[in-house]
Amino acid sequence: MTNGGITLAALGHSPAVAALIATHPHDLVPGRVIRSDRGFAFVQTVEGLQVARPATRLVKSAADGGIPVVGDWVLLGGDEAEPLVEVVLERTTAIMRRDPGRSARVQVLAANVDVVFVTHPLAGEPNLSRIERELALVWDSGAQPVILLTKADLSDDAQGARDTVAAIAPGVDIHITSAATGAGIDEALVYLAGGRTAVLIGPSGSGKSTLVNALAGEDVQETREVRVADGRGRHTTVSRELIVLPGGGLIIDTPGLRAVGMWDSSEGLAQAFSDIDALAAHCRFRDCRHEGEPGCAVEAAVERGELAGRRLDSFRELQAEIATVNEQLDVRARLEKKREDKILARSIKDFYKNGDKRR
Ligand SMILES: Nc1nc2c(ncn2[C@@H]2O[C@H](COP(=O)(O)OP(=O)(O)OP(=O)(O)O)[C@@H](O)[C@H]2O)c(=O)[nH]1
Ligand SMILES: [Mg+2]
Ligand SMILES: [Zn+2]
Structure with missing residues (x-):
């Protein structure tokens, strides 16, 4: 199937992607996002390049705005005049x-x-x-x-x-x-x-x-x-x-990144600093922050010259940044919960005031 000059295999299609595609309606057209620009996804399919807008339902459901990003596998619906991204397949990474x-x-x-x-x-x-x-x-x-x-x-x-x-x-x-x-x-x-x-x-x-x-x-x-x-x-x-x-x-x-801000990346941090992570297993306290606690194996390693002080500083900075992100996420989750509770309370009140008009 090389209509348009490209196969799904050349786009990096794997058995895992094929299995994901198979769980969706077969009339949708699979493709890979090669660029995402101002809300439009440029999708390479075997039939050529399609410029598609994400379906409204997608935008509403996804936490990150539902906009497909470069590398995403998507399924297209809509029609030739207005192709729509109906599905963004689950990301492997x-x-x-x-x-x-x-x-x-x-x-x-x-x-x-x-x-x-x-x-x-x-x-x-x-x-x-x-x-x-x-x-x-x-x-x-x-x-x-x-x-x-x-x-x-x-x-x-x-x-x-x-x-x-x-x-x-x-x-x-x-x-x-x-x-x-x-x-x-x-x-x-x-x-x-x-x-x-x-x-x-x-x-x-x-x-x-x-x-x-x-x-x-x-x-x-x-x-x-x-x-x-x-x-x-x-x-x-x-x-x-x-x-x-x-x-x-x-x-x-990609364009050169000016800022590389940490997200909720604790696991990545532990892997990137696996040397510190291994030392931390020997700290007296399980939740040791390596900031002057007694029996800290990480700081002991710095003192012995086995771990660079610069590296520990770097680790602490990233750890603090991730903690801030998590606090902000907690605050946002609480605010959103409050807003939802308010909407629910109002609809219950309306229900008792007006009776359920749908009946
Ligand atoms: N001497 C030398 N110059 C290189 C080499 N690789 C890239 N350059 C030069 O470095 C400059 C920047 O290269 P780019 O490839 O544009 O850099 P980039 O990372 O894509 O930059 P952005 O697109 O701005 O993020 C160009 O003038 C390149 O010719 C290299 O191996 N040796
Ligand atoms: Mg460049
Ligand atoms: Zn410690």
């Missing part, structure tokens, strides 16, 4: 951060990705706390994090930088890459074998789009040089976009 624009809201950056390439340039000193943040977010998503250190051609000591990063990324594969020399590109391609989907995250100018072009073997994404004055990127990529690689596999390019 979701990369979530705190919405930088709205308080106590989540933003799903991408869905159904197998691998997240955390890109970081080797042009200067690596920003360790940024990498730690990104790893917590990725571990929480269920996808596999892989660090790609980029621009190795600009570094005198790529191996040294790699070791520094490895110390803060337990259990994460790290590759040194350079789009300029082609180093590490084949290693990155391995993660995409078998029609897998990856997403690139990282600061602006870290070379994400350049990597996409190197992985694709042709220029599919626009790139721009970083600012000379401070080496920062220019936010060249403006939308998250799913790209089908000619050699198989899919990759989502």
